[in-house]
Amino acid sequence: MAGERPLVVAADETVLDEILRVAAVAGCELERAPDLTAAREHWARAPLVVLDEETAQLPPALPRRGGVLLVCKGSPGPKTWEHAFRRSVERVISLPDEETELAGAFADVVETPAEEAGLVLGVVGGRGGAGASVFAATLALAADHDPGGALLVDCDPLGGGLDLLLGLEKTPGPRWSEVRLSGRVSVPALAAALPQRGHRGGSLPVLACGREGEGPAVESLSAVLAAGRRSGRTVVCDLPRTLGDATAEAVTVADLVVLVVPIEFRACMAAKQVLRPLSKLTARLGVVACGRSRGGVSPAQMAGLLGPPLLASMLPQRGLGAAVERGEFPTKPTGPLASAAVDVLAVARREARAASR
Missing domain, CATH: 3.40.50.300 (P-loop containing nucleotide triphosphate hydrolases)
Structure with missing residues (x-):
């Protein structure tokens, strides 16, 4: 999947803005889709998929895959975990408290750790x-x-x-x-x-x-x-x-x-x-x-x-x-x-x- 970008599917504009800001800090360019239907082209090939809660609660329209994150505002509630389980979400990330974890996920896509650590x-x-x-x-x-x-x-x-x-x-x-x-x-x-x-x-x-x-x-x-x-x-x-x-x-x-x-x-x-x-x-x-x-x-x-x-x-x-x-x-x-x-x-x-x- 060399050259592919992480895919972001977010209907909540506030959450989307935060995701884009964190990705920019990590130096990571993104593919954006307004909904799951539009995301179909990049769904399987993207190295990482990031969903917001509004998208995650919709009926599944695409096959299950690994490397899916769900980003929510504030602490996740029971419904959030229910949607995450249904989508086989790898991790739920709460903003702003877990912004560092989201940045790290984007950085992992941009940078593959070197074979030999630097000095x-x-x-x-x-x-x-x-x-x-x-x-x-x-x-x-x-x-x-x-x-x-x-x-x-x-x-x-x-x-x-x-x-x-x-x-x-x-x-x-x-x-x-x-x-x-x-x-x-x-x-x-x-x-x-x-x-x-x-x-x-x-x-x-x-x-x-x-x-x-x-x-x-x-x-x-x-x-x-x-x-x-x-x-x-x-x-x-x-x-x-x-x-x-x-x-x-x-x-x-x-x-x-x-x-x-x-x-x-x-x-x-x-x-x-x-x-x-x-x-x-x-x-x-x-x-x-x-x-x-x-x-x-x-x-x-x-x-x-x-x-x-x-x-x-x-x-x-x-x-x-x-x-x-x-x-x-x-x-x-x-x-x-x-x-x-x-x-x-x-x-x-x-x-x-x-x-x-």
């Missing part, structure tokens, strides 16, 4: 100005070359906006202040609406905080992370050093949280402070050392002082600061940044596969 990665700076946002963007660009693709999520409302870092500040599309999600989310629909940073081989969707408004709500961020994992995408979260409820949720579910730390004593001390709350939420932590060694301290020695394993180390990348200021974020697959990102991705994939066994 959720967090990136946080050991101190201010460590380059965590730059590394998060580079990590997402590297992951976007994979078949599942990637999604870059800005979780720091005080960071100035990842859209600005990537030169997307004038690109239309929703920022977190305009995004309110919960339950089941369609990643293809979300990604298509977001600003995207083009690169060799594709384009990376970016969900930024922007310059106004708050960062992500817990429910919205949780829905995006779950959807990305389900769809096989790598979701990279640029995290603030001070964790709120939403970012604590991201840390808790992440496959790996990367701490970016310059190789210097003061940065190491600051990173210890950042690590303290992180380590209470997850043990899946690693360090990326950046810059040149000072005072003879190696990246491995610095990671040893902090505790989490050293994932990668990277020397300063020539011209990076000036390029970022010009809005020319580097997307080339070579250089210290890109090499460190590849190393971190390799570790994250290896650890995720080991954990799934």
Whole structure:
């Protein structure tokens, strides 16, 4: 039934409007029929059939089939259950309380879960100005070359906006202040609406905080992370050093949280402070050392002082600061940044596969 759309047969205009709204949020296009006679053409082939109570109480005019939902306003009464039984309805969904379940049914039609679940990665700076946002963007660009693709999520409302870092500040599309999600989310629909940073081989969707408004709500961020994992995408979260409820949720579910730390004593001390709350939420932590060694301290020695394993180390990348200021974020697959990102991705994939066994 590839290419077929769910079929909606609803006589109640209020219920129909609600069904259409939920389907739009899930990114699911529908076939509509005013009655069962008009529905005959699509009845057998539709991957899902949604009826309202007015339609369900009519005499059966079409053969029984699976995958039929009955949507009602408020709690279902005895008559509703009677009609549902007569129609061999798979599930009765009450609106508005069970809107998430209806959205999930539509999302299941739009998205087939990936054979291999996607990764959720967090990136946080050991101190201010460590380059965590730059590394998060580079990590997402590297992951976007994979078949599942990637999604870059800005979780720091005080960071100035990842859209600005990537030169997307004038690109239309929703920022977190305009995004309110919960339950089941369609990643293809979300990604298509977001600003995207083009690169060799594709384009990376970016969900930024922007310059106004708050960062992500817990429910919205949780829905995006779950959807990305389900769809096989790598979701990279640029995290603030001070964790709120939403970012604590991201840390808790992440496959790996990367701490970016310059190789210097003061940065190491600051990173210890950042690590303290992180380590209470997850043990899946690693360090990326950046810059040149000072005072003879190696990246491995610095990671040893902090505790989490050293994932990668990277020397300063020539011209990076000036390029970022010009809005020319580097997307080339070579250089210290890109090499460190590849190393971190390799570790994250290896650890995720080991954990799934």
